[in-house]
Amino acid sequence: MNAKATSPTTTAPSQPADDVRKPRSDGEQSRERLLVSAMRLFGQQGFSKTSTREIAQAAGTNVAAISYYFGDKAGLYQSCFSFMCAEAGGNVAAFDQPHFTLRESLEGYYGQMMAPLLKENTEADVMLRLFFREMLEPTGLWAMEVENNIKPEHLALVGVLCRHLGLDEATDDVHRLAFSIPALCIQLLISQDVINAITPHMLSTPEAITEWGDRLVDYAEALFNAEKLRLQRKA
Structure with missing residues (x-):
């Protein structure tokens, strides 16, 4: 799944940079945390009953990171299978x-x-x-x-x-x-x-x-x- 061209919401200068703003190595870790958290929640609750907010919270990131890496919830779900298969x-x-x-x-x-x-x-x-x-x-x-x-x-x-x-x-x-x-x-x-x-x-x-x-x-x-x-x- 290709990432969106637009960046997630910019944080205030006084705040720490968001996960999706970090260097690639941290970004890859954030992406994998999202995948693992999504696999666990999708497996427990199913696609329709799992929210992107739940996934982001479990992964320790924000909802904008899901949009950045996967486009939307459906893209994240499909990426979970690509990750496993x-x-x-x-x-x-x-x-x-x-x-x-x-x-x-x-x-x-x-x-x-x-x-x-x-x-x-x-x-x-x-x-x-x-x-x-x-x-x-x-x-x-x-x-x-x-x-x-x-x-x-x-x-x-x-x-x-x-x-x-x-x-x-x-x-x-x-x-x-x-x-x-x-x-x-x-x-x-x-x-x-x-x-x-x-x-x-x-x-x-x-x-x-x-x-x-x-x-x-x-x-x-x-x-x-x-x-x-x-x-x-x-x-």
């Missing part, structure tokens, strides 16, 4: 490489799915809540995310599975497998509250999260091998 199809290269072994592909696949858990500047649960809120109260951005990212990633994973199963084209069973593999990680992402309540140490450090990734790859390989054995028996 990769460019269209951008995650595919992490796991769909012809020279990758199956395990390397699965490691890359789960690596990009679990990246939010390792982010320092925002929280995975905040991002997930915003996605869920958009699914419940759609504005059109979730449909765009499905078309631009989720669908290409699914089809790329299907291609990886077909390659390692020795299939020329995908069957419904391959699609089922490709839906089941991410489901293992989605369950982890949406169950963080449960995991933290029962076994908090299992998400408390980057090393613990990495171990989750290793186990998910093991589980996905087991699913793949079960499907491969089923095809062999059928043949």
